[in-house]
Amino acid sequence: MEAFSSLVLMAGAAFVAATLLPAQSEAVFLGLVAAGSADPLALFLTASLANTAGSIVNWWLGRLIARHGAGRLPARLRPGPARFAQAQALFARFGWPALLFAWLPLVGDPLTFVAGWLNYPFARFSLIVLLGKAGRYAALWAGWASLA
Numbered sequence: 001m002e003a004f005s006s007l008v009l010m011a012g013a014a015f016v017a018a019t020l021l022p023a024q025s026e027a028v029f030l031g032l033v034a035a036g037s038a039d040p041l042a043l044f045l046t047a048s049l050a051n052t053a054g055s056i057v058n059w060w061l062g063r064l065i066a067r068h069g070a071g072r073l074p075a076r077l078r079p080g081p082a083r084f085a086q087a088q089a090l091f092a093r094f095g096w097p098a099l100l101f102a103w104l105p106l107v108g109d110p111l112t113f114v115a116g117w118l119n120y121p122f123a124r125f126s127l128i129v130l131l132g133k134a135g136r137y138a139a140l141w142a143g144w145a146s147l148a
Contacts, residue, residue, distance in 0.1 A: 006038035011050040018054025018102075018133070020061070020109050021076070025051060026140055033144055044141055048134040055102055055112040055129045062116025080110075087111040091118065099125065100132035 010025075010032055017025035029047050033040050087110035090098050099115060102108045115125050 003038040006032050007042060007046050010043050010046045014047040014050035015054040018051045018109065019057055020113065029137060029140055030144055033141060040141060044137050047137045048130060051103070051133045052126065052130045055133070056126060058109055058112040059116035059122065059125055062113040063119065066117045066119065083107060083110045084114070087114045091115065096124065096128055099128040102129045103133050103136040
């Protein structure tokens, strides 16, 4: 039961951290890996998939706003104009490789939002974002393993 609870906690933290809401999941991931409350591979897979799912929500919100305007979303779900402009510039300059960095603080979440707003193909978006987010959790796991 402890392992299941740890995976649910990891999924929740990773999902929320990938949305436009302010949150971080790295400390939860490292804490659960260090505690040994669940299999590290299961934590890695859960974190990677849940974090990607949160980015998919951003992509969908971007599509919704592109079709119907920002007024349809609650204010707390709209990206700030400065962060949105920064993400737009990053996506315009680097294109799809920028999505590999969707895990970055401050610009990563708006970047996934911009991809939806620009109607970037969903399947490609999902795969690229999953690779980037899994890479981040893999680096955290490897860093913890080298210190443990």
